[in-house]
Amino acid sequence: MNLDFSPEGFGSHAIHSTSIANGENAHLFPIVASSTFVFDSAEQGMRRFSGEEKGFIYSRFGNPTTAAAAGVIAGLETFNIKDKEGKQLQAGALLHASGQSAMATMLLSNLSAGDGILSHYSLYGGTHEFIYGFLAKLGISSVIEDFSDLNKVEDILKKHAHIKLIHVETPANPTMNCVDLAGICTLAKRYNAKVTVDNTFATPYLQQPFKFGVDFIFHSTTKFLNGHGTSIGGVLVGKDAEFMKKKGYETYKLLGGCASPFDAYLLMQGVRTLEVRMKQHCENAMQVANFLSGHPAIEKVNYNGLSSHPDHALSSKQMRHAGAVMSFELKQGLEGGKQFINNLKMCTKAVSLGTVDTLISHPASMSHSGMLREDRIKSGVTDGLIRMSVGLENINDLLNDIDQALKK
Numbered sequence: 153m154n155l156d157f158s159p160e161g162f163g164s165h166a167i168h169s170t171s172i173a174n175g176e177n178a179h180l181f182p183i184v185a186s187s188t189f190v191f192d193s194a195e196q197g198m199r200r201f202s203g204e205e206k207g208f209i210y211s212r213f214g215n216p217t218t219a220a221a222a223g224v225i226a227g228l229e230t231f232n233i234k235d236k237e238g239k240q241l242q243a244g245a246l247l248h249a250s251g252q253s254a255m256a257t258m259l260l261s262n263l264s265a266g267d268g269i270l271s272h273y274s275l276y277g278g279t280h281e282f283i284y285g286f287l288a289k290l291g292i293s294s295v296i297e298d299f300s301d302l303n304k305v306e307d308i309l310k311k312h313a314h315i316k317l318i319h320v321e322t323p324a325n326p327t328m329n330c331v332d333l334a335g336i337c338t339l340a341k342r343y344n345a346k347v348t349v350d351n352t353f354a355t356p357y358l359q360q361p362f363k364f365g366v367d368f369i370f371h372s373t374t375k376f377l378n379g380h381g382t383s384i385g386g387v388l389v390g391k392d393a394e395f396m397k398k399k400g401y402e403t404y405k406l407l408g409g410c411a412s413p414f415d416a417y418l419l420m421q422g423v424r425t426l427e428v429r430m431k432q433h434c435e436n437a438m439q440v441a442n443f444l445s446g447h448p449a450i451e452k453v454n455y456n457g458l459s460s461h462p463d464h465a466l467s468s469k470q471m472r473h474a475g476a477v478m479s480f481e482l483k484q485g486l487e488g489g490k491q492f493i494n495n496l497k498m499c500t501k502a503v504s505l506g507t508v509d510t511l512i513s514h515p516a517s518m519s520h521s522g523m524l525r526e527d528r529i530k531s532g533v534t535d536g537l538i539r540m541s542v543g544l545e546n547i548n549d550l551l552n553d554i555d556q557a558l559k560k
């Protein structure tokens with residue numbers, strides 16, 4: 153989405169790019185709840201289908217509200233980034249019914265039988281199962297590596313010429329381990345592979361992967377982008393606008409994972425406050441992490457904002473702030489973790505993340521229960537690990553709730 157002025161701030165862009173021109177001059181872009189769009193004549197229908205004339209046809213192919221929301225996210229992911237000619241980078245975006253669906257379009261539009269994909273241990277559960285279970289059945293093989301050592305990554309790319317794509321999650325769920333985006337992109341270029349990133353935890357406010365040379369970004373908009381937990385959604389953003397119009401769009405249309413215009417509307421409302429929310433989420437998270445790391449009941453805190461985190465320096469280099477998700481281990485392991493969750497009075501016991509309230513879950517028995525224990529442990533999800541998405545509550549109320557739940 154291009155504005156007719158150039159805001160300095162990300163927040164101004166987010167707010168004004170969601171006030172998109174529309175036929176009714178509505179301040180907020182309307183929900184166009186219509187499955188199909190009417191042609192003036194048979195000839196117009198033909199022109200629309202052939203692509204000779206712009207215009208909507210059928211909402212699985214495209215819808216005004218979902219297209220508007222996709223444009224907003226593309227605008228934020230490319231905010232203040234220039235293309236090779238020094239002009240504002242123009243990315244293409246497709247809004248999906250879920251993050252999982254955006255990820256599927258991303259991988260299936262890029263890979264065919266015989267190709268390979270390289271990724272790392274700490275991946276979102278659904279992505280892990282899709283790559284290592286589902287894609288394998290289609291003849292797309294995968295290699296898993298520890299991305300903290302780029303020499304190892306290069307060895308694999310050297311050995312396996314069929315690797316066409318490197319998929320990265322940074323910060324990763326739930327260890328908050330980070331991947332060096334600039335380093336991975338340099339290697340990928342050398343070995344002719346594309347780089348895709350799950351930017352859900354960071355949002356474009358905290359991290360813009362296109363700056364480092366990444367090719368595709370996907371988000372579960374369900375999380376911080378929507379911000380209020382009101383709907384499931386996903387978006388795929390591609391730097392190569394031509395690819396997005398052709399291969400990306402074809403795959404999107406055929407898989408049928410289009411977003412609902414209602415959800416697209418909610419997403420646009422959420423995005424208007426993204427900057428202020430992220431600032432407060434991150435400030436609260438830093439205080440919670442400091443509190444937890446000094447607490448006698450806590451064994452270990454995984455938060456990239458802490459200088460003790462192995463990727464603290466990397467995260468400070470490529471992100472604006474560390475984010476608002478963390479995980480921690482209680483000294484009393486699984487039993488202690490269960491007790492802690494049950495003792496909480498204010499924090500919400502639920503999976504998911506990025507909502508205005510603090511969400512606390514137990515990955516081993518919830519989000520990661522579909523993984524083999526051995527793989528799960530390797531990805532940092534130990535039996536007693538607790539994951540927390542820090543919300544926007546008053547910080548004293550947050551610390552008091554956590555403290556009383558740890559004391560019992």
Ligand SMILES: *Cc1c(COP(=O)(O)O)cnc(C)c1O
Nearest residue numbers: 250251252276350352372374385
């Ligand atoms: C939630 C999530 C997904 C999947 O998104 P859905 O909207 O649930 O389909 C993918 N990656 C990350 C990091 C997530 O948190």
